[in-house]
Amino acid sequence: MKQHQLPKDFLWGGAVAAHQVEGGWDQGGKGISIADVLTGGRHGVDRVITDGIIDGYLYPNHQAVDFYSHYKQDIALFAEMGFKCFRTSIAWSRIFPKGDELQPNEAGLQFYDDMFDELLKYNIQPVITLSHFEMPWHLVTEYGGWKNRKVVDFFIRYSEVVMRRYQHKVKYWMTFNEINNQRNYKTPLFGYCCSGVIFNQEENPEQAMYQVLHHQFVASAAVVKLGHAINPEFQIGCMIACVPLYPYSCNPDDVMYAQEAMHERFLFSDVHMRGYYPSYILREWERKGFDIVMEPQDAQTLRDGCADYIGLSYYMSNAVQANAKGTGSALSGFEGSVPNPYVKTSEWGWQIDPVGLRYSLNILYERYQKPLFIVENGFGAIDKPDASGKINDDYRIAYMQAHIEQMKKAMTYDGVEVMGYTPWGCIDCVSFTTGQYSKRYGFIYVDKHDDNSGTMKRSKKASFDWFRKVIASNGETL
Numbered sequence: 043m044k045q046h047q048l049p050k051d052f053l054w055g056g057a058v059a060a061h062q063v064e065g066g067w068d069q070g071g072k073g074i075s076i077a078d079v080l081t082g083g084r085h086g087v088d089r090v091i092t093d094g095i096i097d098g099y100l101y102p103n104h105q106a107v108d109f110y111s112h113y114k115q116d117i118a119l120f121a122e123m124g125f126k127c128f129r130t131s132i133a134w135s136r137i138f139p140k141g142d143e144l145q146p147n148e149a150g151l152q153f154y155d156d157m158f159d160e161l162l163k164y165n166i167q168p169v170i171t172l173s174h175f176e177m178p179w180h181l182v183t184e185y186g187g188w189k190n191r192k193v194v195d196f197f198i199r200y201s202e203v204v205m206r207r208y209q210h211k212v213k214y215w216m217t218f219n220e221i222n223n224q225r226n227y228k229t230p231l232f233g234y235c236c237s238g239v240i241f242n243q244e245e246n247p248e249q250a251m252y253q254v255l256h257h258q259f260v261a262s263a264a265v266v267k268l269g270h271a272i273n274p275e276f277q278i279g280c281m282i283a284c285v286p287l288y289p290y291s292c293n294p295d296d297v298m299y300a301q302e303a304m305h306e307r308f309l310f311s312d313v314h315m316r317g318y319y320p321s322y323i324l325r326e327w328e329r330k331g332f333d334i335v336m337e338p339q340d341a342q343t344l345r346d347g348c349a350d351y352i353g354l355s356y357y358m359s360n361a362v363q364a365n366a367k368g369t370g371s372a373l374s375g376f377e378g379s380v381p382n383p384y385v386k387t388s389e390w391g392w393q394i395d396p397v398g399l400r401y402s403l404n405i406l407y408e409r410y411q412k413p414l415f416i417v418e419n420g421f422g423a424i425d426k427p428d429a430s431g432k433i434n435d436d437y438r439i440a441y442m443q444a445h446i447e448q449m450k451k452a453m454t455y456d457g458v459e460v461m462g463y464t465p466w467g468c469i470d471c472v473s474f475t476t477g478q479y480s481k482r483y484g485f486i487y488v489d490k491h492d493d494n495s496g497t498m499k500r501s502k503k504a505s506f507d508w509f510r511k512v513i514a515s516n517g518e519t520l
């Protein structure tokens with residue numbers, strides 16, 4: 043690789059998650075997942091977590107954009123853009139509809155076999171997340187979600203089944219999507235989607251969150267070890283939402299506060315990449331009197347299952363101020379978050395900060411010296427067709443241009459190892475935080491709307507052609 047160029051095998055592609063695109067929520071023997079009991083919301087109006095599927099509510103993930111039936115057409119469009127990889131997840135409830143069965147559902151396994159074959163036909167590598175906000179709902183109602191240690195075994199069983207089945211089709215895996223979202227345990231949606239637990243209903247929400255995390259860290263490590271035994275070529279990553287927290291000012295109190303706040307981010311990558319709990323968290327548990335139940339073999343399991351790379355999403359940075367403690371922001375999950383006057387925000391209040399991507403890549407690489415994979419980045423916006431029906435999403439192009447520019451700097455100037463870049467929602471899909479269709483990220487527009495109307499017709503936005511050229515030039519033409 044020449045100093046200023048990206049490696050030839052750089053993985054350009056796009057990312058989605060099963061529950062946000064597939065639809066077919068009750069087809070092919072699929073069971074109800076936690077995403078199936080989430081209603082639609084909008085900015086400022088929370089999605090409701092209903093107790094089962096209740097008449098009168100709109101559940102956007104039930105249909106999503108019907109990738110379940112359109113995958114061949116959609117993958118052909120990804121191929122036209124020149125994708126080298128495609129990140130999606132496997133819906134656990136397609137494989138084990140309730141989660142605690144002993145035998146998997148063949149129809150679910152076949153769906154992913156067919157979909158992966160379609161990708162491979164175009165030389166597009168599947169990049170697969172094992173758990174992306176869609177555990178079987180039964181595991182929540184019967185077992186209490188990831189609070190229950192038994193779920194570790196159910197997850198390992200599910201992971202073993204899919205890793206064995208697809209061992210010759212899938213090389214890149216990730217365990218838990220944005221596992222750190224649930225650190226924001228005061229926001230019900232984040233805990234629920236990560237682990238099926240609504241933490242503020244627990245007697246000690248923060249302790250419950252760490253207990254759940256311990257179960258997931260152990261499960262993740264066990265699956266990394268197992269995966270490597272199934273196929274030593276597997277690359278198995280963790281996946282974290284990387285929202286770096288800047289000190290609001292050079293006041294030493296702000297600087298110290300930001301460093302402490304970053305522990306809430308680093309905890310997740312530290313355990314996954316180093317295989318043990320860092321001292322700052324052990325001290326915190328001691329201070330708070332938390333008793334996290336661990337089994338004697340867990341420490342060894344964590345050590346034996348360090349992840350191969352860090353998959354990260356990057357959308358924004360946040361700033362924190364020591365004397366603003368307690369003000370909080372639902373998005374950053376960290377008390378003390380304050381608006382950063384140097385950056386603009388999207389319509390949903392997400393702070394747009396391309397330099398923060400270079401910063402994030404550097405802090406993670408300096409900390410672990412392990413490859414990084416940008417598996418989500420992008421701009422959620424309301425797209426309006428022009429008179430000819432075309433979406434001229436120059437705002438999205440501008441966002442991605444600026445972020446790719448910073449990624450390239452991190453790679454070519456700073457020497458950070460980045461495996462690939464898969465922008466989020468490469469085809470329009472259901473928003474995770476709001477359940478809207480109208481918060482769009484795609485290069486491909488899908489005619490589907492918040493009131494559930496729409497034809498599902500696919501069309502190319504201006505960004506489609508732009509990204510095709512980016513990939514064709516391996517990032518030279520932005």
Ligand code: BG6
Pocket residue numbers: 059062219220283355418422466472473474475476481
């Ligand atoms: C990440 C998730 O949080 O960001 C995705 O991994 C999600 O599932 C994406 O869709 C964008 O968030 P949103 O709320 O705009 O869809």
